[in-house]
Amino acid sequence: MPGELVPVTSFATAPEAELARNALAEVGIEAFLEGDQVVSALWYLSNAIGGVKVLVAREHAARAREILEEKDAGEGAEPSADRVALADAFPAKSDAAEDAVLETDAQDAVARRAWLAAVIGLFVCPPTLNLYSLWLIFRIAFNDAPMSPTGWRRFYGAVLVNLLCFAGIGVFVRLAVLISSG
Numbered sequence: 001m002p003g004e005l006v007p008v009t010s011f012a013t014a015p016e017a018e019l020a021r022n023a024l025a026e027v028g029i030e031a032f033l034e035g036d037q038v039v040s041a042l043w044y045l046s047n048a049i050g051g052v053k054v055l056v057a058r059e060h061a062a063r064a065r066e067i068l069e070e071k072d073a074g075e076g077a078e079p080s081a082d083r084v085a086l087a088d089a090f091p092a093k094s095d096a097a098e099d100a101v102l103e104t105d106a107q108d109a110v111a112r113r114a115w116l117a118a119v120i121g122l123f124v125c126p127p128t129l130n131l132y133s134l135w136l137i138f139r140i141a142f143n144d145a146p147m148s149p150t151g152w153r154r155f156y157g158a159v160l161v162n163l164l165c166f167a168g169i170g171v172f173v174r175l176a177v178l179i180s181s182g
Helices: 014-026 036-041 043-049 058-074 081-089 095-123 126-141 149-181
Strands: 005-011 031-034 052-057
Touching: 005 014, 005 031, 005 058, 014 031, 014 036, 014 052, 014 058, 036 043, 052 058, 095 126, 095 149, 126 149
Parallel strands: none
Antiparallel strands: 005 052, 031 052
């Protein structure tokens, strides 16, 4: 391992820094990453810690900066024939299709929360968590975003569990009124 390491650049994400480290390794400059594990686990701290730093030995710092600048300048150039052929073979998803997948995932997450709140609410604190679950159910019902079949099963399961819970609370209140009045 080299003596003194100095930062040559930093990136907001660990994969970007890894690409830079690989670019330096291709020309024989050993590079290390600092902060990559923190940013991978806690991405929102990236700015606070200065991103993921690429470190190299002091004697290779100037050359490493040149290589990374050339790499950045080269990204704006025309893609090679191999890259074009690869892009044609594997076309990227359209933004609309990707947005639909994200909306479906978001709706499924809300349905999952509704289901978990309904089930846990039966045992932990029935009216509170079941009211939260009911609120989530209304959010799903009045939102036109798509949902997967699993999401729909969780949605209907949460509705059923909440109905049972509120029916049980109603019976309990009715019995309490009957006992107290008579």
